[in-house]
Amino acid sequence: MTRDELERALANLPFRLLRRLGRSIAGPPALRMGKRRLMHTIMAGAEANIARVEATIRTHQAEQQALAAVPASGGGASSEHKPGKPADLRALLEGIGVPEPRPFVPDDWQMEAVEALERGDVIVSVPTGSGKTYVAVEATRRAMHEDRTVVYTSPLKALSNTKYTEFCKIFGPEFVGIITGDRRDNPTAPILIMTTEILRNLLYDAAGGEIDVRLDTLGLVIIDESQFLGDSERGVVWEETIIFCPSQARLLLLSASIGNPHELAAWLTSIRPTPCHLVRHQHRSVPLRAGYLHPNGKLTPLFRTVTMPPSPSQAVLHPEAKRLFTMFEEDTLYTRRSG
């Protein structure tokens, strides 16, 4: 490679590669250099590091060619990329819309959770929005049949209020009560919605001898959003509630996907009279697809596959999304700083 060629090749390199090269040649001071000074430094030190410089240039050129080979989909900022690969966007948006109305059939895991409650405590750890509420409602219905009190706790007052409205619709307002820090409606009802703090306080009082009638017939405690156990400030309340929960009551822990549901289940089994059954899955009831929307309004799939990759190591970005994002980064991060 002649000197002129080298200079031209360097000028075509993106700034981040230039900076990496400059750093390997001139050390940390290169991080403060602009593009021109960087090129100058690299040219000056090129003889000693010719192998590294050339390797970088070659890999970059190969990448560029690979990107150019993939027909880019329309409307990109650079004109040499012809619109193409519409199949990908079409595949991404395929099937969008309202599904055929089907009679509601509970999923297997929902039935499994409800039935496992007959035998012991249950932890449900499934993705957000896959129908945990059904389990709660069905379990409540069964406990009601046996004339047992049900307590439903949630971390936020707003969520408690929403659940209260929802349960009122299902079971009728006379059967549902709510107790939060500042609200108290129908507090002797067989179904009680409360914040977890309130239940903890009730359990404190019961342990202190001020037996609350409601706790005598307590048959089921539903703890929603139980991943709050790991909350740095309020997590301790969840833990206390579970520890002090009366042994005759069944525990139903509803949680979003967490990393260690097995550990939680093993813990519950170790401290509660009945073994704890774990219901977990990663399957979303409505499939999820990911897209990338460039600020110029161009939409592409985010991943090479239309479906979500099963793990981060298998996540390969869609080449178009990658190209657009790199372009975006270069526009916002580097030109702004040097300009």
Added chain:
Amino acid sequence: MPPSIHPVHLVTVLRQKSLTPAIVFLTSRRSCDEALQAFEHAPDSLPPARQESITAVLDELTASYPSLQDHPLRKTVTTCGVAAHHAGHLPSWKIAIEELMRRGCLDAVFATTTLAAGVDFPARTVVLTQSGVRRDQDFTDLTIAEVAQISGRAGRRGKDSVGFAIVTPSPYMDLGVLIRGLTGRPEPVDSQFIIAYPMILNLLKAHPLDHIQSILAKSFAQYQMNAQAAHLEHRIEKLHAKLESYKPRECSDWLTQWSAYDQATRQTAMKLHARRHHPPEVRARLPYLTPGRVVAFPRFRGIVLRRYRSRGQRHEMVTVLRTGGVVAESPVADIMGVIDRTFDFAPAPAFPWAAPEALSWLTQQLEDLPKHLPFLTVPPAPDEGEGELVKSLGDLFPCPTCPCRPTCAKEFKAGNTVKQEWLHHTRTVQSLRTGLWHKFQERAEILQDLGYLDAAFKLTADGEWARLIRIDFSLLITELIRAQAFKDVTPATLAGLMACIAYENDRPDSFPRITGALASLVATARRMTEALAPYDDPPLLRADVGGLAERWVGDTTVTWAQLCRTTSMAEGDIYRLLSRTLEYLSQVHSLQATHPDLATVAAEALSRIRRGVLEELP
């Protein structure tokens, strides 16, 4: 940073690709509000039929939540079909937005990432614009669980056959974080067990002290620590086996002996290094620099008040009294010569190191000294060389006659590392197994000292009522009650103080003035906080927020709109402040049996807080 795409453009694209309704998650409330403002000038509005349906829903809800009637954002929501949803809004407004979303009337909602958990409504699409989130003054990456929580809102069961998570970039976004979040396994949940004072009181009310340990053992914290300890014990066993190979030789404690030797060598070397740092002539002067000695510096003279060496410093220092009564610190090396004069004075243990009268007397003496005084001739100190080191080590040198000394000398380093690791793990295991219980005991003893528990760890009369206060900063509140700080307090002042304690945000805002009564009550609380600082984390205790609660409770003719005008705080924040105050007050109200007067005041404050907007949502 808001996303680089213009919000109107974003919604247009989403509509074109029929990706609506969508929830757009933004970093801050401000960017949500700004996004909504952008729509005020948007050219296209919704078709009249949809506008009517939104109006119908809003009107329906207005019946139960009157505050929706004149909401300033109503027009934008109706004409453009977009809304903002964040903690700065009143709960009634948020409920309205959620209801509109559930019925599919809106095309997009701009929400904050911070409150992703509180956003309990699904949409077809979620738009991710950020990889970070603001947490306590800091910007941290979203966790996988948080991204899962956000993307979980995409796709409504029964209404969508597929949900979408759309990533749109903003400056400084890290795409890797989002990719990990979308595809990765959520983080494990770890116990955050803390032993709080109300917990101790309530546990000891129900159980005797010797049952407590078994109760604490049931916690998830202990379960996780046991697992960790079991893992470490496995390691310890392995280390033990490793230590076996360094079997006792002639003697059984050769490792101890050699590590003692090792330590001694290092310490001596360090001491010697420090001492040898000064040149010999300076070192020779050191013994003369006693308090009261007159010394000469290049420009002035002074009387030595003390000699010291600051921790971590290599230079010896002197504090000298200079002419004019100035007390100065200088390194010993700056001293030019020692003068043959000393003055006796009474030293003091702290600055200025002499009694005031002695100081003025010394100043006088210094000025009265003749101009020319001879220096003492001090012979340079002899070089205390390696000889001394070797000599001092001679006594410590282990096992001079032992036959296995060469082997020991060779193996001691490796053996010692293993032993140190073994010791370290053993201690860790011990603290994992008993740490929780020790923490409990420690805190219970504090309560004992404060008088909530008696010698047998049973609740005292004070403990009996104090256990009913089960909120953060319970200790501060119970101590204030015991100190009679609430004597003759008005409901407004009580509410004001509770608001000060409850508010934990340091966002700068303007508030109405607080009254003198509240100011002095807050000052009392501050003093109490300082006294309690060793036992409990102090609250922020901002005095200014109290003004809001005080005004709301003090004057029942104040309307919500008037209250909002007195402060720069967002409506939702005022609401939250007052409802937190409500919670604190209802805890105080629970002390009816023992503190009837205070409970009556609290009840009065409670009933006065519950009006207007606060009554609307119970």
